[in-house]
Amino acid sequence: MTVLHLADETEAADLAAFLSRLLHYDRSAAVRLQAAGTALAVFGRPPSFEVLAIRAVRLAKPYEDGLDVTLDVTVSAGELLEAVDEAAATAGVPDAVTGPPWAGLLPPRSGWxxxxxxxxxxxxxxxxxxxxxxxxxxxxxxxxxxxxxxxxxxxxxxxxxxxxxxxxxxxxxxxxxxxxxxxxxxxxxxxLSAGAWLRLRTPYGSVAVRRAGLGSFGLSVR
Structure with missing residues (x-):
């Protein structure tokens, strides 16, 4: 299993808390992980709110156990939570799952x-x-x-x-x-705004939504 080394125990605890909250709204929740450099972006979609939630996690080591240049995979939120070791500040990356439609459709990375x-x-x-x-x-x-x-x-x-x-x-x-x-x-x-997207950003995470709502999924594939 690929192991991500997080910057510290606080980052691991915050990631675990985010995953726990997603699972509260959807016990079968999936998350999309994108890692590049020393940053890991975790995307989820709590169904009750019809938004995309984004939690940025700082990494101590960007690549581990065969990670090539970037990591981009959709996994079970529950399995990822089980693989978070807060004391060691690590997170094992579970096997990929067939993601829900939103996992292939993300807000733009730049232009905000x-x-x-x-x-x-x-x-x-x-x-x-x-x-x-x-x-x-x-x-x-x-x-x-x-x-x-x-x-x-x-x-x-x-x-x-x-x-x-x-x-x-x-x-x-x-x-x-x-x-x-x-x-x-x-x-x-x-x-912040980028095209049809609005993003509410705080130091602890972001929520992104299309101005006309996410239901149509008239987005670009990322």
């Missing part, structure tokens, strides 16, 4: 430009809290016979598809960032 209008991280967390409270309030007000999956989904779409100010970033992207541990107290947040 800063976008204005994004509130600060504290305001973003408050926005998510207010949205969650509104969802609970509206669903609790429903009569028992109307509390169907379709009705709950409709309320969710109404709330989470709203945009953050004039940015075009859907609130669900901010919710995803917070739920995945990217939007932490004391950490900043920035909004």
């Amino acid at each position: 430009q800063p976008e204005g209008g994004l509130p600060g991280a504290d305001a973003l967390r408050s926005l998510v809290s207010a949205a969650v409270a509104e969802f609970r309030s509206r669903t609790e007000e429903l009569a028992a016979e109307r509390r169907t999956r379709a009705e709950l989904d409709a309320i969710g779409r109404d709330i989470w598809s709203r945009t953050v100010g004039e940015t075009g970033l859907p609130v669900r992207a901010v919710h995803a960032a917070q739920s995945l541990g990217f939007l932490r107290p004391g950490g900043g947040a920035a909004l």
